Amino acid sequence: xxxxxxxxxxxxxxxxxxxxxxxxxxxxxxxxxxxxxxxxxxxxxxxxxxxxxxxxxxxxxxxxxxxxxxxxxxxxxxxxxxxxxxxxxxxxxxxxxxxxxxxxxxxxxxxxxxxxxxxxxxxxxxxxxxxxxxxxxxxxxxxxxxxxxxxxxxxxxxxxxxxxxxxxxxxxxxxxxxxxxxxxxxxxxxxxxxxxxxxxxxxxxxxxxxxxxxxxxxxxxxxxxxxxxxxxxxxxxxxxxxxxxxxxxxxxxxxxxxxxxxxxxxxxxxxxxxxxxxxxxxxxxxxxxxxxxxxxxxxxxxxxxxxxxxxxxxxxxxxxxxxxxxxxxxxxxxxxxxxxxxxxxxxxxxxxxxxxxxxxxxxxxxxxxxxxxxxxxxxxxxxxxxxxxxxxxxxxxxxxxxxxxxxxxxxxxxxxxxxxxxxxxxxxxxxxxxxxxxxxxxxxxxxxxxxxxxxxxxxxxxxxxxxxxxxxxxxxxxxxxxxxxxxxxxxxxxxxxxxxxxxxxxxxxxxxxxxxxxxxxxxxxxxxxxxxxxxxxxxxxxxxxxxxxxxxxxxxxxxxxxxxxxxxxxxxxxxxx
Numbered sequence: 158x159x160x161x162x163x164x165x166x167x168x169x170x171x172x173x174x175x176x177x178x179x180x181x182x183x184x185x186x187x188x189x190x191x192x193x194x195x196x197x198x199x200x201x202x203x204x205x206x207x208x209x210x211x212x213x214x215x216x217x218x219x220x221x222x223x224x225x226x227x228x229x230x231x232x233x234x235x236x237x238x239x240x241x242x243x244x245x246x247x248x249x250x251x252x253x254x255x256x257x258x259x260x261x262x263x264x265x266x267x268x269x270x271x272x273x274x275x276x277x278x279x280x281x282x283x284x285x286x287x288x289x290x291x292x293x294x295x296x297x298x299x300x301x302x303x304x305x306x307x308x309x310x311x312x313x314x315x316x317x318x319x320x321x322x323x324x325x326x327x328x329x330x331x332x333x334x335x336x337x338x339x340x341x342x343x344x345x346x347x348x349x350x351x352x353x354x355x356x357x358x359x360x361x362x363x364x365x366x367x368x369x370x371x372x373x374x375x376x377x378x379x380x381x382x383x384x385x386x387x388x389x390x391x392x393x394x395x396x397x398x399x400x401x402x403x404x405x406x407x408x409x410x411x412x413x414x415x416x417x418x419x420x421x422x423x424x425x426x427x428x429x430x431x432x433x434x435x436x437x438x439x440x441x442x443x444x445x446x447x448x449x450x451x452x453x454x455x456x457x458x459x460x461x462x463x464x465x466x467x468x469x470x471x472x473x474x475x476x477x478x479x480x481x482x483x484x485x486x487x488x489x490x491x492x493x494x495x496x497x498x499x500x501x502x503x504x505x506x507x508x509x510x511x512x513x514x515x516x517x518x519x520x521x522x523x524x525x526x527x528x529x530x531x532x533x534x535x536x537x538x539x540x541x542x543x544x545x546x547x548x549x550x551x552x553x554x555x556x557x558x559x560x561x562x563x564x565x566x567x568x569x570x571x572x573x574x575x576x577x578x579x580x581x582x583x584x585x586x587x588x589x590x591x592x593x594x595x596x597x598x599x600x601x602x603x604x605x606x607x608x609x610x611x612x613x614x615x616x617x618x619x620x621x622x623x624x625x626x627x628x629x630x631x632x633x634x635x636x637x638x639x640x641x642x643x644x645x646x647x648x649x650x651x652x653x654x655x656x657x658x659x660x661x662x663x664x665x666x667x668x669x670x671x672x673x674x675x676x677x678x679x680x681x682x683x684x685x686x687x688x689x690x691x692x693x694x695x696x697x698x699x700x701x702x703x704x705x706x707x708x709x710x711x712x713x714x715x716x717x718x719x720x721x722x723x724x725x726x727x728x729x730x731x732x733x734x
Contacts (some may be wrong), residue, residue, distance in 0.1 A: 207244025342421025375405030556606030563613030
């Protein structure tokens with residue numbers, strides 16, 4: 158684009174579209190064209206069995222189906238008697254009804270008066286008053302959870318619901334709940350601490366935390382999911398619907414809607430920085446020089462979005478929440494230009510220093526913060542809470558940080574910090590030779606990141622860990638020459654192949670083998686053949702980005718361009734000189 162950025166859709170399942178429809182209808186906001194388009198997208202992605210999925214082969218997801226069904230009913234662009242809605246109703250009831258939905262789904266329904274609040278909320282507001290040095294403090298949680306939890310705690314305490322004259326009735330989807338009520342892991346505090354005198358101060362702390370983390374576009378931390386909760390929380394605190402905060406938040410959410418090429422979708426967090434950094438890097442790996450206008454403009458764009466910390470965030474509107482992966486990706490893109498421009502060189506140094514400063518004590522890197530892995534709240538029985546409550550070192554982030562530092566900063570195992578990170582990776586390897594990746598699907602992603610990271614800093618091809626990892630990758634190559642892994646791997650923490658290869662996962666596997674192998678192998682050649690002959694089909698669109706195990710996966714529309722180009726460039730550099 159003219160300003161140096163690339164914009165691709167960060168496409169996920171029905172959740173964000175459904176939640177936006179629910180919120181707009183409950184607030185009575187006149188956005189009829191937008192609601193109609195979002196509703197049409199929901200209809201377009203419904204499966205033949207009546208369900209909605211969070212990844213292509215999941216067979217139907219109960220919570221996603223409930224969310225889409227409720228939103229379509231509320232939108233007015235579907236009725237309970239429509240054939241597709243009857244199929245959805247049957248699926249929901251067969252899977253146990255509303256009572257078996259994910260807690261976040263029931264929470265959103267309760268906010269819109271579509272489901273009853275539980276008799277007690279599983280997390281107490283007093284979390285905001287627990288000192289930060291204690292392991293069960295709000296402030297020990299990951300930044301991603303804190304920004305969602307602050308409004309959630311307000312809403313749970315207030316038991317807030319927003320109703321409208323057109324609020325639909327979902328009682329026909331009720332069935333007896335399975336299992337017992339979620340118990341509060343901090344219930345013992347209620348015996349010793351008089352809560353009434355603490356609630357006022359905790360509410361104020363939660364409100365201030367929200368207001369302090371609103372981005373310039375009105376969203377909370379540049380996440381649609383957090384912004385939804387913020388709007389309801391501010392209403393619960395007494396803010397008027399026409400409050401500038403609420404109106405600005407709605408505007409910010411609308412600005413995150415991708416509306417091109419027949420696709421209208423509310424992105425949970427637009428991936429503009431990530432896409433731009435990786436595309437610029439890929440082009441340069443393939444031989445486009447820093448003097449080319451496409452690289453110059455992308456570098457200028459990235460430089461303008463470096464945050465005060467020295468890091469970069471995921472979205473263009475993200476100015477206060479840098480992360481490790483976007484920082485290393487942005488640094489790759491500006492690396493070659495840093496040798497030619499004094500100001501870019503400073504940007505580069507600040508970014509590298511921030512990245513190094515974010516290394517955890519165990520040697521690895523997490524996503525957003527340093528040493529965020531000790532909160533006792535991770536033991537909460539709330540579904541998926543443990544998956545996001547803490548921010549530990551991960552294979553993919555550690556591997557990608559090492560690959561950047563080895564190839565662009567020229568540090569090796571002789572550096573104690575690099576040796577510590579490499580040792581952490583080697584200790585984290587699975588028995589079968591693979592590694593699990595947190596933010597991609599899943600074992601192919603983690604193994605690629607680990608192999609390319611280790612080899613970049615000097616781990617040799619004959620190292621036992623590399624040999625085991627290469628053997629594992631070779632063993633899972635599919636008959637079509639590529640690689641394909643199901644999102645089920647992420648949920649079940651066990652490698653699950655797809656019956657077909659994907660362009661993205663094949664690129665990762667080929668790139669890993671190119672990095673680890675001293676000579677050309679049949680597996681690499683077959684992988685290259687797949688990459689250069691792949692037709693436009695489901696191989697290009699399968700979800701390969703991971704967000705929340707079993708519930709949130711991403712089709713990065715940019716990935717089908719980025720990773721094949723990177724893999725082919727590295728292949729040509731190493732074997733086709």
